[in-house]
Amino acid sequence: MSVVVPRHELGSVERPLSRERAVDLVVSWQHPVTRATLPIGLLRQEVDGYSFRYLRRAREIQNFRGLLGFPDFKRLYRSTELFPLFAQRAMDEDRSDYPEYLLRLGLAEGATPWEQIVRSAGDSAADTVKVSPVPERIDGAWYCVSAVTGIKYLAAKPVAHQGGTFGPLGDDQLEVILGALKIGVRVRLAHEIGNTYSSAATLVTTDDGTPFGYLPDWLAHMVRDFISEDASAAIVDDIQCHDGKWVVRVLIRLDGRVGGSLETLLGPDWETYAE
Structure with missing residues (x-):
């Protein structure tokens, strides 16, 4: 599981990191x-x-x-x-x-x-x-703002990571978990155990390990080799609820071990026809 740090230790990058500059x-x-x-x-x-x-x-x-x-x-x-x-x-x-x-x-x-x-x-x-x-390199580290996906999925089945097995979470439980989140609060990234859809499935959890969603699969594949190396950190960047729909975004930091170029970070699957 990754080490997560307080907001002021994320390289002094303030919200909304790189989203308008992307x-x-x-x-x-x-x-x-x-x-x-x-x-x-x-x-x-x-x-x-x-x-x-x-x-x-x-x-x-x-x-x-x-x-x-x-x-x-x-x-x-x-x-x-x-x-x-x-x-x-x-x-x-x-x-x-x-x-x-x-x-x-x-x-x-x-x-x-x-x-x-x-x-x-x-x-x-x-x-x-x-x-x-797309992740952005600032002062030697990579930063990315990502939506948390699959929140409702956690109400359908139990999920497991290194810290234990959780759920299925009822709607009321999810409301309590999400309602307690605040901008700037640290969260954790954890590999899901036993996911048959994706080998890189990555849960986003509260600081005590309770899952409340997933990273998008493309981003999970990008960071999967660095979570266990304590090379990543994450905080809540934005949280909103409108008409019963929760939108949560997290700011993720990957340190310099990830690589020095975007091509290295993304890998060959991101080649385009028009360069």
Whole structure:
């Protein structure tokens, strides 16, 4: 299990670390049958606009036919404006609840659509596309803000990690656990034992080891070799509940042993057609 440290020891990086500064966003697609969330491309904010490119492995994903507006897997897409597929995930400033929405995201008035989708992970009830910031290297360490996934899954079955077996957790128990979380509170990352779906399944737990969700599988594969080496740390970066839906994000720090380049960190599965 990883060593986790207080907020001020995470390299003096303050919330919202790199989310507005993110250069690349991982674009993921949720399979409609298996519900697995799979990385399929990278969205980038350029000096003069935006670009999107598919990962090579996207073509091998069963039932994935490409995103709307991006039919060619081998093409590098560029635009001076944020692509409509992603821009529609930002709220129109003319809406009456726009100020409340920005406040909820912790953004200032006049926040750009890019800042909104980076901050909100581009969540949309209309489809299965998600975005997440690519890890960023700062002062020799890697940092990443990630949503916690699979919260409701913990109500369906027990899960186990090195610290013991937990659950199934009832809805009331989950409400208590999540309601006790605060921004800046340390959390732990732990390999799940016996997960038949993913060899890298990583639970996010409270400081006493009680699980309340998972890291996205792509990120779990990225950090799995460093959790047991005490090379990672995590804190709650954001927590919200609206209409009974909990949204929790954690700030993860991986130390310099992970590697010096993004290519080393991501690995060969992240090669794109358009470099």
